[in-house]
Amino acid sequence: MTTVEDAYTHCAQVTREQARNFYYGIRLLPPDKRSALCAVYALARIIDDIGDDTAQPAEAKLAGLAGVRTSLGDLSESTDPVYVAVADAARRYPIPLGAFDELLDGVEMDVTGREYVRFEDLVEYCRCVAGSVGRLCLGVFGSRPEPAAPTYADELGIALQQTNILRDIREDLGNGRVYLPKEELNRFGVELSVGEDGSLADPGGGLTALIRESAARARDWYARGLRLVPSLDRRSAACATAMSGIYRTLLNRIDEQPSRVFDRRLSLSGREKAVVAVRALTGAGR
Template sequence: MTTVEDAYAHCARITREQARNFHYGIRLLPPAKRSALCAVYALARIIDDIGDDPALSAEAKLQGLAEVRKSLGDLSTNTDPVYVAVADAARRYPIPLGAFEELLDGVEMDVTGRKYVRFEELVEYCRCVAGSVGRLCLGVFGSRPDTAAPGYADELGIALQQTNILRDIREDLRNGRVYLPKEDLDRFGVDLAIGEDGNLADPGGGLTALIHDTAARAREWYTRGLRLVPSLDRRSAACCTAMSGIYRTLLDRIDEQPSRVFDRRLSLTGREKAVVAARALTGAGR
């Protein structure tokens, strides 16, 4: 039988090994909140991994997601350590478990190959796959009374996901996925393609211009979402600021030189992430 302590330790290992950016913020939380957020991350990781598994057919992925939905319906009967930890965390904190359902909805959009014509349609997707995670985190953080707080958490998650989309244009295209809305591609005359050299093609500079425009829009979402920070206690605010700071720094790098994402998946070094996290803990990164 899996004990609660073992379950949390299992989730902490998953987070430490797989959360390239998330873990830097989680480390700033006190132990109890850190464990709860690791549980949230571990379940989100299970959901994401089902959607991204190249060995699974679309039908198998949808079946796997359906099984997660079923498990969420009765956490008390599931002995998997991740679910044991999530169930305990939900007893300790007001975690909106329904947000996991939204995450499942978003991953299903990926599996079924949903296309995005308008930016508003992309926002719906981002709200499912990332805004949901923002609201799950807020359940662990807690906040001063503010009815707008969940909305801010949602907006911050959407900002982070827009950054992910810019970072992963090439990788997503290679996997048959396009998240940049068609109306934006058309507006800048972009026909997304990978050239013979394996890099994103940008013969007329339209993709570069589109990336600059998308980065500016993402910054507006960060501005709105970061209104959440004053409602949080010091350690939770530091965690939130560290995670958003890593992604905002990444967005700045992409905007400064869009060609950086033409041939790679851009990321910050461990040292750079640690510096952002340290600044967040002192309040300098807000």
């Protein structure tokens, strides 16, 4: 039988190993909140991994996601350490478990190959796969009375996902996924393709211009989402600021030189992430 303590230990290990960016923020939380957020991350990781499993056909992925929905329907029946930890965290904090259903909806969009024609279509996807995570985090953070706090958390998650999309254009294209809205690709005259050298082709500079416009828009979403920070306690604010700070730094680098994402997956060094986290803890990164 899995004990709650063992369940949280397992989730913490998953988070340390796989949350390359988020863990720098999560570690700033006090132990109880850190454990709860690791449980949230571990379940979100399970859902994402099902959707990203290239060895499985779509039918198997959809069946796997349906299985997660079933398990979420009665957490008390599961002996899986992740579900045990999530069940305990949900008893201790007002975690909106329904947000996991939204995350599942978003991953199903990936599995079924949904196309995004307008930016509004993309926002719907981002709200499912990332805004949901923002609201789950808020359930652990807690906040001072602020009716708009869930909206701010949602907007911050959407900002982070827009950054992910710009960073991963090449990788996503290789996996048969295009998140940049068709209307915008057409407006900039972009036909996404990879050249013989393995990098994204941009013969007329349209992709560079599209990335820069998208980066400016994402920056506006960060400004909206970061309105959440003043309603959080100091450690939770530091966590949220560190998470967003790492992605905002990535966004700034993409904006400065879009070609950085043409042939690689841009990332920050461990030292750079640690600096962002320290600045967040001192309040300098807000």
